[in-house]
Amino acid sequence: MNGATPPRRQEQAPEASAASAAERTPTAVDACAEEHFERWLALHPDEATILGRSGVETEYADYSPAGREAVAALNRETLAALEELEPADAVDEVTVHALRERLGLELELHATGRTELNNLASVPQEVRMVPELMPQSSPQDFAHLAGRLQNLPAALEGWWESLLASRAAGHVPAARQIRAVIEQSRSYAAADGALSTFVDAARQAGVDDAAVTAVRAGAAAAAAGYERLADRLAEDLLPTAPQADAVGVEHYRLASRVFTGTELDLEETYRWGLEELESIVARQRKVAERIRPGADVAEARRILDADPARRLEGTEALQDWMQRRSDEAVAALSGAHFDIPAPMDVLECRIAPTQDGGVYYTGPSDDFSRPGRMWWSVPPEDTSFTTWAETTTVYHEGVPGHHLQIGTATLVKDRLNSWRRHGCHVSGFAEGWALYAEQLMDELGFLADAGDELGMLDMQRMRAARVVFDIGVHCGFEAPEALGGGVWTPEQGREFLREHLPISEAQQEFEFVRYLGWPGQAPSYKVGQRVFEQLRAERRAAEGEAFDLPAFHTELLQLGMVGLDTLRLAVGPRDGASPGAR
Structure with a gap:
């Protein structure tokens, strides 16, 4: 398919094609990006493990203030080096734009002195997830696992130092988030908690007693590290923590740019979120009528929930159903709508060892020896599921969501440097694509069943509600009249989410705390989807009957993950306009 690289901004020979793009010779800009990424990985050995690299199987990054400053120094050096380089082609133009945007934002965040703490994406959760992605078959695998678990407390220790430095700079996380991490840390450390699963894995692998003992000792050390962290959070940080959850407009603008790669008009986006939510609810009412004439949305859900053909009992049944549905999607889409070559056609679906309530994806190793995986973290009280x-x-x-997006970027080594494939992370692109993928599957007929369509609209509705809740609460905007108006309060937010998030009580509580502690991230899904849909409409209008949707998707996915301004630079209207000007 055409579109292996973004359009050039300078004259391009007519014979330039996808084939020639595949033979692209690395440039000086690529070398700069590669050097940056290699140096960054040296500072983040746990990320090297996630990529499947060997040689640093037991180490973690330095999460202390000194470690954070080392990363900032690297970012400054890379940005200075870029000033001496000229892009050689369109790929370079995108790389330079993305590097400047991402590294510049990281330096702005670093300058605030803040250390983030929340219930989903802060250091305590991230360092625990790394061992899950390590090989767990041979005695050597478990020796590495034991070593990493032994080193986990030091990673938490460095992070604690950063939390104290953040407090000294005047930034203490909200009390609600601290309490959530205390609870999580104690649950990880419990005798039957997430850390205990590594000992079980060693036993089940049939390795010798010495290997099992080493893993048990490592898990015990990690558990002690989490217990110590929980005690410190409870005794030293919680008493000084603010009760207010909102971060205010100034910090929210910065956080929003980090997650989207663009400067949002927050008031316009808030109004748009309310309009989008209203539109989705209206569409749901029409689908409910298809399920049973005269039924409202709530009744339609009850009818679907009562259908035994749509119910799964237990996590084993959930995992089996996830895998079958995933395999069917790969088979149906490959060749017809997307390019899904081996080894990207393998996706593993697993039940996560934690019980927090989230669903997430982890990408393949760089050589695909570890496939992409979808994980479902099921709260203990959730034992029944509806398909x-x-x-x-x-x-x-x-597929066609995160696995196709991340897997494609991993695969195109012949045209993208390593930073573009693995080092550039933007929620607005990744989550925007995944939400776009949900809507696309409806357009392609995969959600023709009224129940499946209602489920998709429930998720779209949830993401639209998050735009409203997240921006409204953190920026102090006016709450809808239906909630009593006035400046948003967390209590209004909880009521609002309860109305629009059709998930279990345990999942609702997790999501409620997540949005309050991770400002700017939740709206990035809908914001990104909006941009993907706008770009598709613009390209279709410009190309008319020549527009090729599968080729357009290939062009998007072969960009890697970039900010939304960079995305517009790469695939937006080809009129030479600057990013963000359209």
């Missing part, structure tokens, strides 16, 4: 509500989640996390 109509979850089909769209499989498409979001798997």
